[in-house]
Amino acid sequence: MAPDIRLNEYPQRRLLNDEAHARPFEPATTPGQVSYIAYLNRNVSAEQERWLVGELCAWFGAAAPEAGQVHFSVDLGPLRFKWARHTEFSSFTFSRYGATGEPFADSALSLLPADWLAQLPGNVLLATHAVLLADADLPVPLEEIGARYFGGHDLIGAQIGEGSGTACTDFRIHADGFARCLVIDHSMGRRQAGRMLQRLFEIDTYRMLAFLALPVAKSISPELNDADRELAELTTAMSSARQDDEPALLDRLTKLAARIESALSLTDYRFSAAHAYYELVRRRVGELRELRIQGVQPFHEFVERRLGPAMETCESVARRQRVLAARVARASSLLRTRVDITHEKQNQALLESMDKRAHLQLRLQETVEGLSVAAITYYTVGLVGYAAKGLKTLGVHVNPELVTGIAIPVVALLVALGLRRMRKALMHEG
Known part of the structure; x- marks a missing residue:
């Protein structure tokens, strides 16, 4: 019998250890259908989400999540359900496995009560139907998949898991409001298939989250142009400004600095988050371990050609903001130095006058x-x-x-x- 050893543990040791095992991949069985919904949770509390998940569990007679949980998965009988809450978004994953007939003809969501679906948060960022098929179950040849299931759009896809499967999508929203993803299982096991599906969902989710910064970058560019022009006017006026003009110039520079700092505080988090999401997308694409399919654009190429320029635009705007703020700070410092020198001369004259009077x-x-x-x-x-x-x-x-x-x-x-x-x-x- 092993001796009873009691360790003086760090208070959060077990919490930190369990964090490495949080949000595990759900195994996936071929054939199967998986519907994935991700929404921005800025206006939805964790308590509200737990209540909503609890309502669904009650409808199927399953156990609800416990207080404090932010990720939860449960077997609801005809389907498998998973909820995960992240910093900016939350996701629901619905899975059902077994023969399902024609791909994309229906989905796992058809098994849900209509009144529960109506309560889903309105800030949906991503909604995707994924179908997992074996080679023998694929109704059409691979080269006809685009015309048959993706409306003739250009496909993005590759062999994944170093050839153990094939994934195809068009990253478009179809008439039902959902994107589509088709995964063909060549030799994947249940756990590998689950990991690959999750990575495909995360690539699309983080791609959309990264794109949130692009409208911000475009909207702030005209304001930066105006600020740049005003700064050029002020620096030109400084070289020929009289002593009486300096306070007014300093006031304008201070207001310009406040405008730029305000814009920085509003956009810095969004641009930093976009960079982090972009890195996550690239990492998840690398984890797919792609092999190119002749004539089909692979995932890494799509990300670099479509998401890369958007992120460079955001980084350019963020860098321009920081440079403009530094220029305004230098101009303000120079003008304050001039004002201080003027004040010193006035003080010196005043002291001389006081000395004479004394x-x-x-x-x-x-x-x-x-x-x-x-x-x-x-x-x-x-x-x-x-x-x-x-x-x-x-x-x-x-x-x-x-x-x-x-x-x-x-x-x-x-x-x-x-x-x-x-x-x-x-x-x-x-």
Whole structure:
């Protein structure tokens, strides 16, 4: 018996480990029909989706998803159902296996209650019917598939799984609102067939999600043209602007910078997401392990020729936004430097003026101080004179005029020294 070992686990260890096994591929049996619907879930909460899935499970008498689940699969009897919620979109996959008659004549959705289908979210981004057939069950030769099942449109397809199967589609929406995908099983097992179907659905889903950025790029291009022209006008005006014109130019540059930053905040996520989805499409195409079919455009070529230029347009617009924002920032910095230099000159002139006024004030203070010495001396000497006359009246032998004359320089000196000492004390306190 193995010893009971208890580990001090990281709190999220099991959650992180289980994430590698989340959203597993559903095995697929040949022949079969699979209907796949993906919609933007920005206006639909996970609780609403779980309720909708629970309604379907109740109709078939199956167990509903538990609270907190964001991916769920269940056997409903006549069909298999899978729900998965992602960051921007959610998907429903309906599968039924066994002989189904003519390809695309009906679908697994025909087994669903009509009132439940009516409650599906309205932001459907992708809806596809896929048919999985064996070689012997293919009603027509491979070269006639396009005319028979895809309305004569040009096919995109290849041998997949290094020749173990063949996949064909036209990436078009047909009259019933669904795209079509035909997979021919040469030697695929159930799990490989399920993986290949899922990859084909993901290629189309991520392709559509990547394309969401293209209308944004096209809509913002005229605004970038206007901003570019305005920036050129402002930088030209800066070279000949007078000092009085600088505040108005700086105000216009600030408003232009705000416009560009606002556009960046609105589009940066969309462009970044488009780049990530494009990389996912290319990765999923690589996982198909294609072998070319003569005369049929393979998936990787379709992606590079159709999706690649759209992504380059989005990247070009995103790069242009960043460059324009940097140019506006440089122009604003240059103009602010000019304004700061002007302010520094004004401040310097103001300081020089204040220095002159302080010097004049000091001269005036010295003049007033001299007058104060004279005034204080005059009144003090007058008091000394009165005191001398009073002493003479009392019989003291003193000459009032002589005492007054002697007191004048003594009092003046003492008053001047006192005022000087007081001024030094005040300056020391300051």
